[in-house]
Every structure is written in structure tokens, then in C-alpha cells.
Amino acid sequence: xxxxxxxxxxxxxxxxxxxxxxxxxxxxxxxxxxxxxxxxxxxxxxxxxxxxxxxxxxxxxxxxxxxxxxxxxxxxxxxxxxxxxxxxxxxxxxxxxxxxxxxxxxxxxxxxxxxxxxxxxxxxxxxxxxxxxxxxxxxxxxxxxxxxxxxxxxxxxxxxxxxxxxxxxxxxxxxxxxxxxxxxxxxxxxxxxxxxxxxxxxxxxxxxxxxxxxxxxxxxxxxxxxxxxxxxxxxxxxxxxxxxxxxxxxxxxxxxxxxxxxxxxxxxxxxxxxxxxxxxxxxxxxxxxxxxxxxxxxx
Amino acid sequence: xxxxxxxxxxxxxxxxxxxxxxxxxxxxxxxxxxxxxxxxxxxxxxxxxxxxxxxxxxxxxxxxxxxxxxxxxxxxxxxxxxxxxxxxxxxxxxxxxxxxxxxxxxxxxxxxxxxxxxxxxxxxxxxxxxxxxxxxxxxxxxxxxxxxxxxxxxxxxxxxxxxxxxxxxxxxxxxxxxxxxxxxxxxxxxxxxxxxxxxxxxxxxxxxxxxxxxxxxxxxxxxxxxxxxxxxxxxxxxxxxxxxxxxxxxxxxxxxxxxxxxxxxxxxxxxxxxxxxxxxxxxxxxxxxxxxxxxxxxxxxxxxxxxxxxxxxxxxxxxxxxxx
Amino acid sequence: xxxxxxxxxxxxxxxxxxxxxxxxxxxxxxxxxxxxxxxxxxxxxxxxxxxxxxxxxxxxxxxxxxxxxxxxxxxxxxxxxxxxxxxxxxxxxxxxxxxxxxxxxxxxxxxxxxxxxxxxxxxxxxxxxxxxxxxxxxxxxxxxxxxxxxxxxxxxxxxxxxxxxxxxxxxxxxxxxxxxxxxxxxxxxxxxxxxxxxxxxxxxxxxxxxxxxxxxxxxxxxxxxxxxxxxxxxxxxxxxxxxxxxxxxxxxxxxxxxxxxxxxxxxxxxxxxxxxxxxxxxxxxxxxxxxxxxxxxxxxxxxxxxxxxxxxxxxxxxxxxxxxxxxxxxxx
Numbered sequence: 035x036x037x038x039x040x041x042x043x044x045x046x047x048x049x050x051x052x053x054x055x056x057x058x059x060x061x062x063x064x065x066x067x068x069x070x071x072x073x074x075x076x077x078x079x080x081x082x083x084x085x086x087x088x089x090x091x092x093x094x095x096x097x098x099x100x101x102x103x104x105x106x107x108x109x110x111x112x113x114x115x116x117x118x119x120x121x122x123x124x125x126x127x128x129x130x131x132x133x134x135x136x137x138x139x140x141x142x143x144x145x146x147x148x149x150x151x152x153x154x155x156x157x158x159x160x161x162x163x164x165x166x167x168x169x170x171x172x173x174x175x176x177x178x179x180x181x182x183x184x185x186x187x188x189x190x191x192x193x194x195x196x197x198x199x200x201x202x203x204x205x206x207x208x209x210x211x212x213x214x215x216x217x218x219x220x221x222x223x224x225x226x227x228x229x230x231x232x233x234x235x236x237x238x239x240x241x242x243x244x245x246x247x248x249x250x251x252x253x254x255x256x257x258x259x260x261x262x263x264x265x266x267x268x269x270x271x272x273x274x275x276x277x278x279x280x281x282x283x284x285x286x287x288x289x290x291x292x293x294x295x296x297x298x299x300x301x302x303x304x305x306x307x308x309x310x311x312x313x314x315x316x317x318x319x320x321x322x323x324x325x326x327x328x329x330x331x332x333x
Numbered sequence: 334x335x336x337x338x339x340x341x342x343x344x345x346x347x348x349x350x351x352x353x354x355x356x357x358x359x360x361x362x363x364x365x366x367x368x369x370x371x372x373x374x375x376x377x378x379x380x381x382x383x384x385x386x387x388x389x390x391x392x393x394x395x396x397x398x399x400x401x402x403x404x405x406x407x408x409x410x411x412x413x414x415x416x417x418x419x420x421x422x423x424x425x426x427x428x429x430x431x432x433x434x435x436x437x438x439x440x441x442x443x444x445x446x447x448x449x450x451x452x453x454x455x456x457x458x459x460x461x462x463x464x465x466x467x468x469x470x471x472x473x474x475x476x477x478x479x480x481x482x483x484x485x486x487x488x489x490x491x492x493x494x495x496x497x498x499x500x501x502x503x504x505x506x507x508x509x510x511x512x513x514x515x516x517x518x519x520x521x522x523x524x525x526x527x528x529x530x531x532x533x534x535x536x537x538x539x540x541x542x543x544x545x546x547x548x549x550x551x552x553x554x555x556x557x558x559x560x561x562x563x564x565x566x567x568x569x570x571x572x573x574x575x576x577x578x579x580x581x582x583x584x585x586x587x588x589x590x591x592x593x594x595x596x597x598x599x600x601x602x603x604x605x606x607x608x609x610x611x612x613x614x615x616x617x618x619x620x621x622x623x624x625x626x627x628x629x630x631x632x633x634x635x636x637x638x639x640x641x642x643x644x645x646x647x648x649x650x651x652x653x654x655x656x657x
Numbered sequence: 658x659x660x661x662x663x664x665x666x667x668x669x670x671x672x673x674x675x676x677x678x679x680x681x682x683x684x685x686x687x688x689x690x691x692x693x694x695x696x697x698x699x700x701x702x703x704x705x706x707x708x709x710x711x712x713x714x715x716x717x718x719x720x721x722x723x724x725x726x727x728x729x730x731x732x733x734x735x736x737x738x739x740x741x742x743x744x745x746x747x748x749x750x751x752x753x754x755x756x757x758x759x760x761x762x763x764x765x766x767x768x769x770x771x772x773x774x775x776x777x778x779x780x781x782x783x784x785x786x787x788x789x790x791x792x793x794x795x796x797x798x799x800x801x802x803x804x805x806x807x808x809x810x811x812x813x814x815x816x817x818x819x820x821x822x823x824x825x826x827x828x829x830x831x832x833x834x835x836x837x838x839x840x841x842x843x844x845x846x847x848x849x850x851x852x853x854x855x856x857x858x859x860x861x862x863x864x865x866x867x868x869x870x871x872x873x874x875x876x877x878x879x880x881x882x883x884x885x886x887x888x889x890x891x892x893x894x895x896x897x898x899x900x901x902x903x904x905x906x907x908x909x910x911x912x913x914x915x916x917x918x919x920x921x922x923x924x925x926x927x928x929x930x931x932x933x934x935x936x937x938x939x940x941x942x943x944x945x946x947x948x949x950x951x952x953x954x955x956x957x958x959x960x961x962x963x964x965x966x967x968x969x970x971x972x973x974x975x976x977x978x979x980x981x982x983x984x985x986x987x988x989x
Binding site: 177180181189265268273287295298308310316 | 592637
Binding site: 553554555557558559560561562563564565566573576577650651652653 | 714716741742745746747748749750753754756758761762763764765766767775776779780811813824827828
């Protein structure tokens with residue numbers, strides 16, 4: 035530490051300023067100072083506008099066969115070409131985006147709810163309860179998530195609901211681990227001990243005292259969950275395990291998969307859409323992480 | 334002694350996990366609508382009640398739940414995972430036939446990702462703001478955001494359609510003849526693209542992790558001590574720092590192994606790789622439950638073994654880890 | 658001093674680039690160490706003590722730091738600007754260093770024997786077996802019982818005092834000409850502190866290694882050192898033989914440091930109110946004015962002090978001080 039002691043005198047000398055800022059506004063400042071995160075946010079907003087407002091401008095029905103199959107992008111007035119059934123890919127991108135993002139969001143909510151519950155109880159109570167819950171979590175980590183959700187979808191049928199549930203039910207373990215370790219840390223802090231000695235009830239302590247303070251890393255993790263749920267849905271669709279009556283990005287890829295060597299664009303375009311969306315989400319996640327992590331805030 | 338005890342405990346615990354996997358499977362199947370008889374009947378184009386009852390008796394479906402479960406569990410102990418009606422083969426035979434291909438893909442991709450990822454991370458950590466660090470950051474974003482099948486398809490378009498260097502599908506070329514070495518080269522030729530595709534996701538993760546871990550370790554006092562001893566910078570990096578930075582990478586690599594298997598399912602589908610993933614897809618589409626359950630069982634089995642190996646590796650890397 | 662000093666640091670300047678501008682961490686620091694001598698460097702945290710050590714080792718963190726000018730010579734050999742590989746051969750061989758934090762300064766994943774032996778293998782081309790024998794020998798020399806067994810221990814299996822002994826063994830393994838001990842006892846218990854100081858003194862008498870002892874413990878300086886340099890804000894403000902400086906401190910800062918220690922009585926006693934504390938804090942190195950850096954905290958400051966930096970000038974036999982007031986008094 036001798037070295038840092040020597041350099042500290044230099045590094046820590048910020049000009050004294052006693053401006054008192056609200057922590058939220060400080061986080062927002064940190065977030066917006068991170069150009070990559072802002073770029074991600076802008077990108078995500080553009081994608082959302084494209085998928086939700088686009089259909090009002092570009093009114094082609096994504097299920098309607100409008101031209102001959104595999105019209106290359108840009109030809110015959112089809113900006114993104116047509117798929118193996120001669121359907122307009124641009125329209126499919128818009129309709130599919132709504133579904134992909136909705137599934138991603140819903141599945142992420144499910145996994146966050148399960149993960150936070152398991153992690154919070156494990157971290158708060160400790161002892162036998164923690165042991166049991168963590169063994170339960172480990173059990174879910176051992177099962178390859180995709181295989182497991184494939185089994186669920188296969189057994190219960192491929193509908194929007196089962197796909198969403200299948201994704202949510204298999205991917206909560208990371209949230210549980212993050213929540214537990216935060217709870218373990220915060221449980222020992224003085225203000226929790228104070229609230230405890232004030233004979234507050236467990237439910238109050240868990241959800242009103244500890245959870246709000248444990249939120250930053252959970253938020254970061256939850257944000258990433260949305261991204262990975264979108265990828266997850268795409269993988270299931272690609273394998274042919276999605277609701278055939280609903281257009282999603284993954285579904286477009288899955289249905290055009292047999293023809294990649296003839297018309298790669300019909301697969302590459304929806305793949306790129308997924309890539310951009312998940313990229314935007316993870317850029318935002320990195321920004322959130324930096325903004326919410328007080329250790330890094332000083333940098 | 335202490336180490337062996339811990340390992341024995343891990344093995345015992347792994348066996349319990351496997352039993353839990355089997356029970357979960359059984360529960361899922363029993364609460365799912367329809368059963369094998371329905372599926373078979375569906376394949377036959379409909380069957381009357383008598384035939385249905387006969388099928389149910391043949392597959393033991395008329396027995397109570399716990400009897401079926403017990404039968405299955407005791408079968409598994411004898412490596413009997415039941416009979417696949419769709420392939421008309423014992424499930425164990427079916428799986429053992431496909432397992433080597435999947436293991437080859439999964440392990441080669443994981444090893445590639447760990448080694449290249451770690452090296453990239455170490456080199457990037459030398460200059461935290463240098464071009465390689467930027468590459469690692471970029472790569473990790475790409476690796477997380479790119480759907481694995483999309484990466485695979487892009488590689489196919491690039492290396493099969495545009496520059497035909499690699500075969501598009503399968504594991505061997507039946508027209509290739511020759512000794513073991515020639516055959517092995519042929520497999521390697523087929524393996525390259527699937528392996529790179531699968532590794533890309535994890536390589537991104539590991540390189541980012543290795544870089545962060547190295548950056549932390551390079552600021553440690555003992556690294557300064559090594560430099561003060563006059564240890565060459567290369568040795569400082571690869572001996573003193575890396576050994577300490579490896580822990581988080583190995584831990585995460587172990588945790589990610591089941592995700593590697595999940596990824597392999599998709600990669601196998603993209604490249605028609607004749608492994609467990611392809612088999613799983615076929616049996617799911619055919620609602621061949623004994624096979625699906627067998628695959629889930631076997632892949633959990635592999636994951637548990639890898640977890641134990643990871644544990645041992647971590648102990649070898651860091652003497653401070655004692656037990657638990 | 659007729660013969661050339663063993664280690665000679667001359668006008669060394671180290672700059673750090675920070676967000677708030679350039680910080681001059683070392684400002685024309687000049688020090689000499691003769692063989693067989695113990696030089697003490699004292700001062701508050703951040704005064705540049707440790708940076709002086711690191712610049713001698715060639716380990717100034719770069720970026721953001723940089724040795725801007727000056728010269729460091731060991732046995733007449735110039736270290737500033739020396740080729741990295743050559744410098745590496747000198748580190749650990751001719752100059753050994755002990756750090757403040759024994760708990761974190763040893764690599765947790767290698768045995769202590771290996772860590773000592775590595776140094777021997779590097780600098781003496783020793784075979785692994787011979788290097789390990791030397792390591793065990795060194796562990797015995799720093800009075801670690803059952804050295805043979807302890808050589809196979811990992812750092813986490815040893816106490817703080819033991820680890821610091823290991824660090825000393827490591828630093829001395831190649832019989833360096835100079836040993837730099839950077840606050841070697843700060844992190845240790847009081848009883849262990851005394852043991853480590855005794856050990857250093859014994860080893861010094863045995864081997865004749867010159868020692869640079871960096872500390873803020875004036876008591877330790879009084880007991881161990883032959884000469885002492887007092888540093889403030891990157892500059893040496895007073896230096897001389899321990900007797901001269903401790904008995905008749907000239908710089909107000911030195912006086913303050915000495916009166917902070919209960920047992921040291923300057924002669925004649927400086928005016929002391931109670932166990933004193935020097936008021937104020939070390940100023941930001943990016944905000945140093947043109948005057949004496951201590952002036953804002955100094956009770957004796959005159960007008961000249963804030964206008965021009967004082968240089969080190971003789972204020973007694975074997976005693977130099979950088980203080981306008983002390984120099985004026987001397988002149989009168």
C-alpha cells in the first residue's frame with residue numbers, strides 16, 4: 035500500500051466542492067456521460083419506434099404473400115426483400131419485433147420475480163433455508179437451460195404463453211445468486227440491525243428495508259435478462275419450437291433456415307435485428323452498471 | 334484426505350442432483366397433457382380404446398406414478414433409460430452413439446474459448462486503454478448480442494458460399510478415405526466452423542472477465558513485490574498475475590458449461606452436427622419422451638462431472654481454497 | 658565524506674499527470690547513502706517518502722508518473738534512463754525492497770520458499786535445488802523457526818510478523834548492497850514491530866547492507882538510523898546526522914514532528930504546549946504556490962516564505978535545512 039499511499043495524496047485531491055446532489059440525478063449524470071450507454075438508449079428507442087409505429091406507415095400484412103419468394107432486398111420496392119413464401123420481410127420485422135420484445139420483457143419479469151424471491155429468502159434467513167434454496171438454484175443451473183425449456187415447450191405445446199413461461203422458469207438462477215449475495219451483505223449493515231432490533235417484521239425488512247438497497251445490481255442483471263430472453267426466444271423459434279401463428283424475429287429466421295445458401299438475407303436480416311436490440315440493451319446495461327456501482331463512480 | 338473428502342462429498346451430492354433431475358422429468362411428463370400412447374396412436378392415425386389400453390400396459394403407463402418412477406430409477410442404475418419407440422432402439426444405445434460428437438464439439442469450443450479468451454484478456458490488461466482492450470470490449474458486446482445461430486449462418490455464408498473453404502454440414506465426408514489421421518483431419522475440417530461459432534459467445538465472456546480480473550490483480554501488492562525482485566515483465570504477467578487472475582475465469586467457465594451445452598444444441602442444428610442436440614430436436618418433434626428424458630439426464634450428468642472437475646481445478650490454482 | 662557514496666540520489670524530479678493538472682511528487686530530492694549506513698526518511702503520508710523508494714527501484718507507476726529529471730547512481734552506475742532489462746537485473750540483486758503490507762505483498766498462490774528461491778534463480782542462475790536451499794537458509798537467518806517446513810507454507814498460513822520476516826528474507830536473499838524498507842512495521846503489532854526493527858539492525862550489522870528506512874516513527878529513527886532526511890510535499894526540508902537533526906531541529910516542520918513524539922526531547926527544548934499536532938494538512942501537490950510548501954501551516958512563517966522556495970543550506974555541522982527563518986537565524 036506504500037505506493038498508493040504515496041499516490042493517493044495526489045489522486046484524491048479533488049477540488050473541494052460541497053454541492054449536494056440527489057443520488058438519482060448523480061446516477062443519471064453518470065449514465066449520460068457514458069456515450070456508449072446513451073447510444074444504446076437511442077438505438078433501443080429507434081427500434082421500439084420502428085416496430086410499434088412502423089406498421090402504421092408500412093401497412094403490408096406480414097402474413098400475406100405479396101410477391102415471388104426470395105426477392106432480394108431493394109428490388110421490386112421491397113426494402114428488405116421477401117421470404118420463402120413471398121412475404122414482405124420489412125413487415126415481418128416490425129410485427130416480429132413487437133412479439134420478440136414482449137416475450138423478452140415478460141420472460142425477464144418472470145425470472146426476476148422468481149430469482150429475487152429465492153435469493154432474498156436465502157440471503158435473509160440463512161441457515162437451513164439458505165442451504166435448501168441454494169441447492170434448489172444449483173439444481174436449475176445443472177440443467178442446460180435451452181434443453182430444459184425445449185422439453186417444457188414440447189410437453190405443453192408451443193404457444194406464446196408456454197414459450198414465455200419456459201424461458202422465465204429456466205433462467206432465474208443468476209438473479210437469485212446476485213440477490214442472495216446482496217442480501218447477505220446488506221443484512222449485516224447497521225441500519226438493518228437497527229430496524230431488526232426495533233422488532234420490525236421479516237416481510238417489512240425484506241421488501242421495504244433490504245430490497246430497495248439491493249436493487250442496483252438486480253436492476254443491471256434484470257436488464258441483461260431482457261436481452262438474453264430475446265436471444266432465448268430466438269433460439270427456440272430457430273429450432274422450430276415457437277408458436278407458428280405468431281410472427282417473431284426468431285420465427286422468421288427459423289422458417290427461412292432451410293434456404294440460407296440461396297437467400298441468406300432472409301435469415302441475416304432478422305438476426306441483425308436481434309443483434310442490434312440485444313446490443314442496445316447490453317450497452318444500456320453497462321451504463322447502468324457504471325452509474326449504479328459506487329465503486330466505479332469515482333473514476 | 335481433506336481434498337478427497339470434499340470431492341467425495343461433491344460426487345455424492347452430484348448423484349442426488351441426478352436423481353432430482355430424473356424426478357423433475359417424471360413430474361413434468363405426468364402433468365403434461367397427453368402421453369406416449371396418445372402420440373403413438375396419433376402416429377398410427379388414431380386408435381380405439383382397446384389398443385390405447387394395450388399400449389399403456391406395454392409402456393407401464395397404467396401403473397401408479399410412484400411405481401413408474403421407481404421402475405425408471407432402478408432402470409437408470411443399470412444404465413437402462415428405457416426404449417425409444419420412435420427410433421425403436423434402447424435410449425442408452427441411441428445416446429451413447431451421439432454423445433461423442435457432442436462432447437467433441439462442446440469441449441473443443443469450451444477449451445478454445447477459455448484459452449484464447451484468457452490470452453486476449455491478459456494481453457488487453459497490459460494496456461487498459463490500448464487497441465486490444467477496445468477489441469475485447471467490442472468482442473464481448475458482440476458475443477453477448479449476436480444470436481449464436483446468426484453467427485453460424487454468417488460464417489456459413491462467408492466460408493461456404495463466398496470462400497468455399499469449409500464444408501457446410503455434418504461431421505464426416507463419406508467420400509474421404511484413408512487412415513486414422515486422414516479421418517481425423519476430415520473431422521477437424523468439419524468441426525472448425527461449428528466450434529468457432531459456439532466458442533464465439535463464450536470467448537467474448539471469458540476475455541472480458543480475464544481482462545477485468547488481470548487488471549485487478551496487476552494492481553496488487555504482490556505484483557509490485559515481484560517487480561521489485563527483478564522478475565521479467567513476461568513472468569510477472571503469466572506466472573505471478575495470471576495464476577491469481579485465473580480463479581474467476583475458471584469459476585465462470587465451470588458455471589457456463591451447461592450454457593455451452595445449450596448453445597451446442599443450436600449450433601448442431603445450424604451445421605447438422607450429428608450429436609445429442611440434433612437427436613433432442615428430432616425426439617422432441619416426435620414427442621419421444623424416453624429419449625428426451627435420457628438426453629436431459631445425460632447432459633446434466635456431463636455438467637455435474639465438469640462442475641466437480643472445475644472444483645478440483647480451482648483447488649489446484651489457489652491453495653487458499655479449503656473446503657465447501 | 659571523502660569516498661563516493663554507495664547510493665546517490667541527485668535532484669530527482671517525479672511528475673504525475675492528474676485530472677487536476679501536473680503534480681510534482683518529488684521536487685529535486687537529493688540523498689546519499691554510504692555503505693553500512695542506515696538512512697531514515699520521515700514525513701507524513703503523501704510527502705514523497707515511498708515515491709523516493711519507488712524511483713530508486715525504477716518502479717514509479719507509469720503512466721501516470723514519470724521521472725522527469727535527476728540522477729540515481731548506485732556504485733557509480735546511473736539508474737535513471739537505464740535499459741529496462743539491465744535495471745531488472747539490479748532490482749532484487751543490488752537493491753532489495755520490503756513493503757509496508759506484509760499481508761498482501763506476498764503472492765498467495767506460491768509457497769514462501771518458492772518466492773524467495775525465485776529471486777535467487779533469477780539473479781544467480783542457481784539451480785532450483787540450490788535456490789531452495791538458500792531460501793531455507795534465509796528463512797533461518799530471519800529467525801523463522803523450522804525454516805525447512807515453513808518454506809513449504811503458503812503466505813496465508815503465516816502470521817503478519819512471519820510474513821514480514823519472509824519479505825525481509827526475500828529482499829536479502831541475493832545479498833543486496835542496499836535494502837529499502839518502506840514502513841516495514843506499520844501494519845504490525847507493537848511487540849512485533851520491535852522484533853522486526855531488532856532483526857533489521859542485527860542483519861545490518863552482520864551483512865553491512867546499507868538500509869534506507871522509510872517511516873513516520875521518529876522513535877525508530879532515533880534508535881536505528883545514522884542519518885535522517887525529513888520530507889515535506891515532495892521536497893527534502895531537512896537532513897543531517899540523526900544526532901544533529903534530532904537534538905537541534907531547525908525546520909519548524911521537523912520540530913513539529915519531534916514534539917509529536919512523547920519521548921524525544923530536543924535540546925534545548927523547543928517551546929511545547931502539550932503533545933502537539935501539526936495543524937492543517939499536506940497541501941495538494943497540484944496547487945503548490947511559488948513559496949515554501951509548509952508556509953501555510955507554519956507558525957514562524959515570514960513574508961519571504963510565501964514568495965520564494967527556500968533551498969537546502971547548511972544550518973549546522975552535517976546538517977542542512979530548507980527554511981528561510983532557520984537560515985536567517987544562522988546568518989545572524
